[in-house]
Amino acid sequence: MNHIISGAMLPDGTITDLFVADGVLVDEAPSGAQTIDAQGLVVLPGLVDMHTHLREPGREDAETVESGTLAAARGGFTAVCAMANTQPVTDTAEKAEHILDLGEQAGHAQVVPIGAISEGLKGERLAELALMHRSRANVRMFSDDGMCLMDAQLMRRALEWVKPFGGLIAQHSQDSQLAGPGACCHESEISGRLGLGGWPPVAEAVIVARDVMLAEATGSRVHVCHISTAEGVDVVRWAKRRGIQVTAEVTPHHLLLGTELLEGYDTTFKVNPPLRTSEHREAIREALIDGTIDVVGTDHAPHAPQDKDHAFVDARPGMLGLEQALAVVMEVAGEELGWGGIADRMSVAPARIAGIAGQGRPLAPGEPANLVLVDPSARAVVDKRESASLSRNNPYDGLDLPDPVRLTMYRGRITHQR
């Protein structure tokens, strides 16, 4: 199907018609095209999520590649990077290719497999990083997300190993020794009062500091997943000034939600790294705006009810994010970032950092037709039942937020429209 998108506003403010033929943007109206009226809407390059948990294989009751990419399309995403902590872990070329194939079969968004850094996420020996890279899956990004890679020597070796092919090591920065075994929330007055074990902010900062020094020493690239503290951001800012190849990501939930939500022990709000206080929230928001933080990554983490309906300490950490990510970014930093800034942090920069060809590209003739049409002013109260995800651990349920996504197009096909 060919399309004419009429009257959409580009991120730079110009109003234009876009023409789509055979999955690609072209410079004149194709024959037999269906017209999409985009008057009053903004067109952005399709959003790219560097940090998605699709749960397949292993926990298809919580999410599948099919359902997760449908949720992605509803959120305006045309590419998602699938984290490696599935069952089994994505730590070989064959497993990475399997994820790639599942994504192609579903067809709702590009699925980019992330490889594990260490075999089985155990943090003991390297996974077959280069073989994953050389496979059809062409893995460029590696992460043990969910677990911090604590062994400094292994971290150094990983950085050295991926350097020849420009691979990216993405770290879940949290020193597990700086928090007790029962740690499950931000260490603060609230954790002390609620009797919940805390993750101190410094547990993030010390790992970020260690890893940027290792990136400098090896000349390789490191990516800080879901940065959540003011201290962590300060280290990244310092490292960037020093010329170290470090990039950082922030989640929508860390931008909007705070640790005070834990007062009722609602396990929907249990997430790792934890929701923090307003000082941290403001620091990461500023860092996203000034570019210290490069990208927004959702850390979309679906969980079945039986994994959440436990005492707080026993419940699985993680919350949904794909469908409300753009809304949250517009809400907390829309004015400061502008449409160009939002397109950068949510599409251009993540595609560049993760090395995803054909995503995060300019909306210009010859480029793949991956785009999202956005209503800049609509708002709605989030209803967790209205979701393509198989899970309902939506932390935004009941909040009044922007309701931007009108149409998502992936390789010229409409993957979501309303």
Add this chain to the structure above:
Amino acid sequence: MKHLTSINDLSRDDALSILEMAREMHDVQRRPVKKLPALRGRTVVNLFFEDSTRTRSSFEIAAKWLSADAINVSAKGSSVSKGESLRDTVRTLDSMGIDAIVMRHPGSGAAQQVRGWVDASVVNAGDGTHEHPTQALLDAYTMGIDVEGKVVSITGDLAHSRVVRSNVLLLQKLGARVVLVAPHTLLPAGVDAWPAEVTTDFDAVLPDVDVCMMLRVQRERMAGGYFPSEREYTALYGLTARRLAKLKPTAVIAHPGPMNRGLEISSAAADDHRSIVLDQVSGGVAVRMSVLYHLLAGNE
């Protein structure tokens, strides 16, 4: 009042009402026939996810002396490992038509979560390192209820204590002055915001206190690096015979048990004539009778 999961569920008047009625209940304890008919036909389930001898038997006796049917359910081992969610476990029990769940759970906040899942009244018999409200009530009862203006020191592993959180909340309501004593490694995060004074110097506090409450220190904490050795802990924070001499003659010594004699409390202190440790146990049944009565009687 339907639930008691935190001292925050109680107004000052609620707390005083429970404590005053506990006095009457305590009198019943001294009769040859101890049963009252108040909760006849009611069913109380003691749902314990953690081992406990004194709290569980105290609640069981309390329910029985009020003529309720008391059933003990031991659910030790996390529900996670059994594959059943906490929500399913308590809803299953609730569906049997019980009136109250007295629950102990290793996870902080578990009792509060359960409130939202069941129709029965929920009594928190200790949730992780969060609260143990009936312990605080029985402590206040043993201190004589009227603690207005009294100085109460609480010394020990405050970070991992559910007793201290409930005690601070209740003693504040009742007008006592609370002094918390612990090394920095065993203080809860954000303790400076609590309605209490905080110090690391036990010796400086001793001459002023009316109630010297000692909390259990688990030896396993040494492995976590919370303190170097038992010897050093005792030297700094133990109620030793030497420190006992610094207490006022009118001061009392409390400990919610179980005691580590020789670690946080010396035998000289535990067995001192000023010790109210056994009174705490005795008052525990009366206070729990009063709590069950307040939650269940007249709540048709």
